[in-house]
Amino acid sequence: MTSTTAPDTTAPTQEPVTPDRPRTTLTRRLSPFGYLSPTIVLIVVLMVIPIVMVISYSFRDNVIVQENSVFAGLANYTTVLTDPNFLAALKNTAIFITVSTVAHLILGLAFAMMLNTQLLGGVTKAIFRIVYILPWLFTIAVIAVIWRLLLDPSGVVNYVLQTLGLLQEGVNWLSDPGKALWAVTFVNIWSGYPFFMISLLAGLQGIPNDLYEAAAVDGANPVQRFLNVTLPQLRPVIISMAVLDLIWTSQQFALIWMLTGGGPLNVTEVLSTFTYKQAFSEYEFATASAAAVIVLLLTMVLAFFYVRLQKER
Template sequence: MNGRVARKSSQLGTYTVKSRFSQKMPQYLFIAPAALFVLLFMLYPIAYNIVVSFQDLTLMNLRSGGEFIGLQNYKEMIQTEKFGIALKNTVIYTAACIFFQVIIGYLLAVFLNQDFPFRNFFRSIMLLAWMTPLVITGTLFKWLFDVDHGVINYFLVSLHLIDAPINWLGQQDTALAAVIMTNIWIGIPFNMILILAAMQALPSDVYEAAKVDGASRFQTFWRITLPLLKPALLIILVLGIIYTFKVFDIILIMTGGGPVNATQVLPFYGYELAFVNFDFGASGAVATVILVILICIALIYLYLIKREEAE
């Protein structure tokens, strides 16, 4: 008797599990394409790159597979002067771009948040810089910064701000600054539209109460606008840092990492190791370092979000 009851209970449990699985099968089928895409085109390349970074993999042994050499690629990378230059340029490039993009983007968002004629038209025009392909933008600014026929030198000389044309992209002192200005122009609309969307979601009654209490514009900004925009600004900063830190297109088009490594950045350094020197192991090490840095930035963002929610 007890055996029959046990068998029936087992059959009932098996039926319940099958029933639940059959009910959830459509859900699994819906997410299967996305999961397969993430697995094949995101997780697998990342895992393979990490494995390659521990191998002596070059063009000569690419087919047979590289020999496992442990942390040798990382040791050689750290000892290379070019890596230090690339890391320093990447940090300077990212910090300068993010600072000016957020500040100018915020000012434009404040302006476009006002009620005036053709406001939507100007919002649309601002997005053109961000929507333009980077190849076109890089080529355009390369011409604008040209030493002989560039428009920027023409206006600076015409306004008597400089005595002679500046070789913006051909000398170490100005090449990185020219690339930074180019990327600032590209990223301003992205920051502006996100900050503008966050501003329009702010409660108006809080500002009315502050106006009644006699709060100044600075007090309103510091005590109300900035705290309410903090979550959106954190997202903008994280996305901007990730997007800017992995710069490659603009560097390739405008300077090619030169002159004399003045615009050498980590992603371009990894590209040169892989497709110029054909040292895929060393390139994988550089890519892994970039991945670790960006993961740390994302973890800092998650920590700040959790702390803000706790408060």
């Protein structure tokens, strides 16, 4: 009797393929940079390279206007730091940003608390929100044109003040050396407070009512509730907004340039307008680069504190 054996159709056992772990790990680590590469290229081209070029210009003389520039060391920085116009611009910038930031916080908090109160109805709050947010909706060019007309000697501001008996004759607010800086600061305050109002209003709406109820049970009056409940709860928002406003206001250029151009007699000259004039009016690109680097360093100090505050939060 012949026995037949069925052929073994079982597939041969294959040894498991060991993955290339180093290559896989490297690919996994580099893949996020592949997605970020377009943004990184844009940042390098539009930010890093120009900053490096400006820093290099600040250490050379006769840049851009002449083909062969020479190394000047710190001479451009010495020229800028000893220039009376630069020192005046630094002083004006300090006054401009300090007064603007303080006024933004006070007005923003006052209007935010008014819009957060329970004494006003929903329709009334909506109307006030539209009115208070209007300055933030206008562009800088529109704001400058509006206020140049309002502050003209024959403008609405002088007419109202004369009607109330506060002025005997029209004042040219933007051409008077004693009033121009304060007029420009007032316009900047008017155009910037809505952003603070919105941010602080969001912070107020995030404060639990239980804290106010507990303070009322303990016998705290409205002023004590504001000082011991509202302000401590808003402290992170207030500090962050103040540092941000210092950075933004220190870089304000368009509004001042379109209102006064840094005049009269340089009383509204700030660091941004001084740098612009050095580069495009006097064609001193080397000293303009040095001034720009100084402004960059001052801004980086403020940015450092802002980032540090955000990390603490």
